[in-house]
Amino acid sequence: MTMTTTDLTDRSEDVIMEVSNARVSFGMERGRARVLNDVSMDVRRGEILGVMGESGSGKSMFADALLDAVVDPGVLQGELTYYPGDGEPIDLLSLSEEERRRYRWEDVAMVFQGAMSSFNPVRKIRTHFVDTLNAHDYDVDRGLERAKDLLGDLYLDADRVLDSYPHELSGGMKQRILIALSLVLDPEMLVMDEPTAALDLLMQRSIIALIEEIQSKHDLTIVFITHDIPLVAGLADRLAVLYAFEFIELGPADDVLAEPAHPYTRALLRTTPNLETPLEEMRPIEGSSPDPVNIPSGCSYHPRCPMADDQCREVDPEPYRVDDDHIAHCHHWDEAIEEESPVAVGGDDRTPTRAYVGPDGEDAEDPLVSLDDVEVHFEQKSGGLLSRAEPETVAAVDGVDIDIHENDTVVLVGESGCGKTTLGKVAVGAQRPTGGSVSYRGQDVWDAKDMLGGVSIPFEEIRRALQIIHQDPGSSLNSHRRVRAILETPLRRWFPELDGNDRIQRILGMLEYVGISPPEDYIERYPHQLSGGEKQRITLIRSMLMDPELILADEAVSALDVSLRVEMMDLMIELQEQFDTSFLFISHNLSNARYLAEKTGGRIAVMYLGEIVEIGTVDRIINDPQHPYTQALKWATPDLDPDDEIETADSPIRTIDIPDPSNPPSGCRYHTRCAKAREVCRVETPELIEADEGPGHQRAACFRAYDDHAYWNSEPIVEGPSEE
């Protein structure tokens, strides 16, 4: 099938990199794993090629193959040819050690995720640049000039940054520096493997916009590898979809998104939460990705494909030409494409969202959990032993009021460092606030713990009622205990009347209920034998077994693969309805927040630097955000629309970097970034008030929500989109 991929694509295109029949395999105890399975691909000069795939689809292997950087014990075979703009084609697999070293930074450079670990912590940024230039015998002075230009293009203050140590810079800055560093030798092609995965929404979006600018300025070819389809939707010229270590669809981004021809691509698009698609049309993909040792015969997608027939099970599909430039590896692509498009392109025909069905704001019956003017201040020790400096206090949460009712859902949204996790932990009594109070059904939680005053509800009961699901399924289960022991713990503690057989029976029932089957098999497993999704289900069951009233789910789906997220969210929502539990979700992602809140009829609360800046029903927050920060988050949430071009020019924020939380800005904390800020915002602090438009449940902390306020007569703060 492979030679044909190249044949099918248009030969007249100027190709910079030709990959044919690339294969990476390595031996494992269980057999030979093929983690890249005869892949062919032409990368065209000057394009942005988006490669998307879930984890375990071989996408990182593809990136490594392009740089001939596959590590042992992996073995790369096949043909990879690089065509420089001038000079002879280079055959990657026959390069000498020295040639390969040169090729890797001077011709093709790579930016990967986790910028944090790629800098040497004891050396200044400048040293990193100088070392790179020296290692490749480049002129250091000219190189540094170029570096400064690049850093400037990335909205960094070049001189300051070069003289900093890595730990003095934020993650977003480091990621941008890494991009500059990879470009300092003027390569022709840049391979980016999830370059923004660890970053916040606004930063992601800003970096994507910067990538686009840099690409046209420096005539780059970019291969952008990601699991996040909406992220590349507006960026890529062509899109390639990886499934089970092969490309299954390739074509111009618009075509692939608007009329995907492969059933997997269609399913993937349907399962990706975004702000546009009506909820009824979202559904999870059933099944899981194949094991590299044991790839299904015929079409590798057939076990999960609703359209699979005998032909699919036996014959590996050739690339079929859908269009001039659009190919799909599916026997029945013509039927698949007949179906309605999974993405509403540019459309505005979204169905009205479900009305807010929760209790009405403040005046409803007694709240389940009520936070009153909660503050959490951390002391940060600065300096060494001899420094006399006062410890700095960081206000992680500053004066937050929020009520959570029975059967309620609240989703906290915000960038990292905005205090959402701390606030969540305070709400479930996992963290003691330094100011304000938390009460459970009217009983102050910490008074109950300390036995202060008349305690109407004992702390034990409060403890049982408030539970937590952690972000990282890997560390929330004890790796030394079997599923049975993990799930028996809450039962032993809270249901002493059950004996061992009862406990096991109940655990089996729950496992089956959440779709883990056969449960007898899973109950004896250790966490390392579970997939990420299964681990997350186990944590969900563990907290459900306590029969809680409120569960804090801290980014409970963000560690999962795209295709599993909707499934997991649906499961949580189902359990909520079944067992009358309230949920406090935490998310950095507005799309997931919208999905959860809209399905449960809950509220979204937007946090910025320790404060809630806007709170309201989904409908209001997503469709009519009042606070400029919410508007910026909405802008930064990519959707699946390929026409959605991103420009830094219309960015609603003035700076991309978050201010130092230990020294928050005066007045409205958002004024340093707010595009609508005026002078008065520097000095006065807006209260969270009822937003003037529309009825009911939306409150925002911004002067623009006031009808008559000094704001409207104040001078705008003018600084262009600027450096830090």
Add this chain to the structure above:
Amino acid sequence: MTADSHDCEPGPDDGESADDDGVGGILRGDGGQVGTPFDTTADVRETRWDRYGRAIDGYIRMPLTIMRQDWRSIVGLSIVAVYLLMGTVLTWTVEPTRTGDGPQFVQPFETWEYPLGTNEMGQDLFAQTVHSTGPVLTMMASGALFTVVMGTFFGLVAGYKGGEVDTVLSSITDVFINIPGLPLVIVLSVLFEPTHPISVGILLAVAAWAGLARAIRSQVLAIRDESFVEAARMMDVPTPELLIKEILPHLMPYIMVNLVNAARTIIFSAVALYYLGVLPFADANWGVMLNQAYHAGAIYRPDATHWLVVPMVAIAGISIGLLLIAQSLDRVFNPRVRARHADTGDAEDGDGTEPGSTEMMKQV
């Protein structure tokens, strides 16, 4: 409701059955009462034997199965078993020896009467070695247990509790770390003149536990902030249970290695101190034998060499045995290894979901 759940969640079933055909037949152990999964109970009461069975499986059968597959543990366990036999069965069958039992300096392997030869006083070295075994093993065990129990307790509690408890416990630990060990032991042994093997063992370990306590404390500090510990706290698991069930297993490999090493340290220092004559002795043991041999000038007398060699071999043997066990114990506590030996035999299909394969490759 159960049917309902099937509609919503057929996902994993399908995926699984693709690669492990035929596992999905049996679904419920004993078909307990089905209501909502929340009030399911079993029809069959759990008997005491069920509980014991599970305990035996986890604590005895499984470790033995794992150890059986590693030559180091087989050899190590065999060596230690020989010493245990010497300390028990042989002690009852072999007559203790007295001065003048036989001629002076019979060479080893000359007669069956004195298989390892005799010493200057005509004592049978074999009998002497055998009768030393029991006290020496007791001494090693008591000293090693003392080290490990104290070290683990101080480290675990100080690390987990933090705050003032930590300050107090850590200060005590630091005091013991900073007292020079050997002089302390010498002073104490002169003061107390311990002769019973258990008191000798504890005396020799008196300063050894502090280092372990400090190491464990720093490991606990790292584990304490893991999400699963917070989850256990949120479930209101009592602190002792939390420490033992959630945190201790992560430290077990480290503790076991220390246990074995502590035992070796005890025997070495005991021998050294007996040899120097610092520890008072009533009965013979390997250290005492060395001491006597030295004072009889065995180093310069070829016909007395075996007098030195026999106790040295005895000491080296147990030390090597323990070392091999320590090395192989690591595997017993490794969940990845344990999983492969689970009696349910799920290891093979479990591997399909093991993150190792793809994740390892992803990290590049």
